[in-house]
Amino acid sequence: MESFANIQAGFALALQPMYLLMALGGAALGTAIGVLPGIGPSLAISLLLPFTFQLVDPVGAFIAFGGIFYGAMYGGSTTTILINTPGESSSVVTALDGYKMAQNGRAGAALSTAAIGSFFAGTVATFALMILAEPFVSFALSFGPAEYFALMVLSLCTVTAIGGGHPSKAAFSTLLGLSMGMIGLDSTSGQLRFTFGEASLFDGIDVVVAAIGLFAVSEVLFGLGNLRRQPESRLVSPGPLRMTKEEWKRSIAPWFRGSGLGFIIGVLPGAGATIASFMAYALEKKVSRHPEQFGKGAIEGVAGPEAANNASAGGALVPLLTLGIPGSATGAVMLAAFQGYGINTGPLLLKNHPDLVWGLIASLYIGNLMLLVLNLPLVGLWVKLLKIPEALLYPMILTLSTLGVYSLNRSIFDLYMLFGIGIIGFLLRRFRYPLAPVILGLALGPLLETEFRRALIGSRGDWSVFVGSPIAASALLLTLAFILVPILIKAVRSVSGVKPQMP
Secondary structure (H helix, E strand, O other): OHHHHHHHHHHHHHOOHHHHHHHHHHHHHHHHHHHOOOOOHHHHHHHHHHHHHHHOOHHHHHHHHHHHHHHHHHHHHHHHHHHOOOOOHHHOOHHHHHHHHHHOOOHHHHHHHHHHHHHHHHHHHHHHHHHHHHHHHHHHOOOOHHHHHHHHHHHHHHHHHHHHHOHHHHHHHHHHHHHHHOOEEOOOOOOEEOOOOOHHHOOOOOHHHHHHHHHHHHHHHHHHHOHHHOOOOOOOOOOOOOOOHHHHHHHHHHHHHHHHHHHHHHHOOOOHHHHHHHHHHHHHHHHOOOHHHOOOOOOHHHHHHHHHHHHHHHHHHHHHHHHOOOOOHHHHHHHHHHHHOOOOOOOHHHHHOHHHHHHHHHHHHHHHHHHHHHHOOOHHHHHHHHHOOHHHHHHHHHHHHHHHHHHHHOOHHHHHHHHHHHHHHHHHHHOOOOOHHHHHHHHHHHHHHHHHHHHHHHOOOOHHHHOOOHHHHHHHHHHHHHHHHHHHHHHHHHHHOOOOOOO
């Protein structure tokens, strides 16, 4: 199979000393980011983008980003299990049984099943990404503007419909992102829009500036506002990392189920690792012979979700690398990285930049092995990161944000935009509006508009072009389903007298 020949070339590239160092650095940084509550992979990659543009070639940059993406999933489980403080939202469900296992003296076993499950799931997801990359590209090469427009609408609608339980708030965030994407020079007509005469806005809002403002500056402002509300956590000693024969037996099937479920959910736009981990937990509880043990220290409640959230990270790279459509905030930031390097995403990415794609996939195998070695023996070191006081951590984030944004264009106006968007992000977080749809709308908005106009120009204004192909029609029908089904369910409940549950 051609994929195996290509991955050999990818390993030849990824095993070069410089790229091995980038993979190790990304894996270590990603683990640290996962351990620190609130500091996610999208924030970290956003902060690094301005510096990588100046210092690293695209292959090295994306190898580091891949390590950060996978590493953050690993690191989140450590503090979840030991101090009941999820480092990542996808690790929240792990706390239900992981911390109970720690209190029962089985913290080491919980950490082991999480790390081994993460390694297994990451390897499975990377293998699936390797196998599916070329078939997806071959399929996507038949897409026209109408198909791309429909798929991007579906992607944005999926993110909005899921919306962390608040679809209306997610819809507002999506529309805000799309509105921000309209600022600047219209690529089709050449007209200036919403610039208010400010020359610095002629090229629109830089996605990197917006991402750093939304994720980094807003995180600092939000964290400073909640310092006194954060409960103190008690650290449980990891103890021996060995798993008993019974724990091995009860973990193997959840690793397999979590890997498959997580990868499939990861491919779907907007679903992400958090939904994958919760669905894996629900699945394990349903198929378990001892459902009464869940919530009291069932090892399946750690193994399944941890495998699912790592597999979803690999699945999320499939639409990004093959279609150029991000399905998460981290994917949108990585799309901005492609644009920053002047690389056109989509089906031609594999043809025009095979070294980048296959080098990245090969590095994911290598980084996954590095993460297994880094996480179990060094668990004590990662927990010590939590002792870094916020009084030091937040100024460091603000300093890196300011330096990084200024280094992009040497523009003071970009700094105004950075802190202005940061304040908007803080207000959104304060009132529980999700941030991911904003950055997705900003990243996809210009592409969405371009494909929409190209489709109408090619059809000479015939709107039926959007339902003329099975792919476009199916995507738009799914979009309608995402919009209408929740409304119909709510209407049926109100007619039947069942009070709908508030999100």
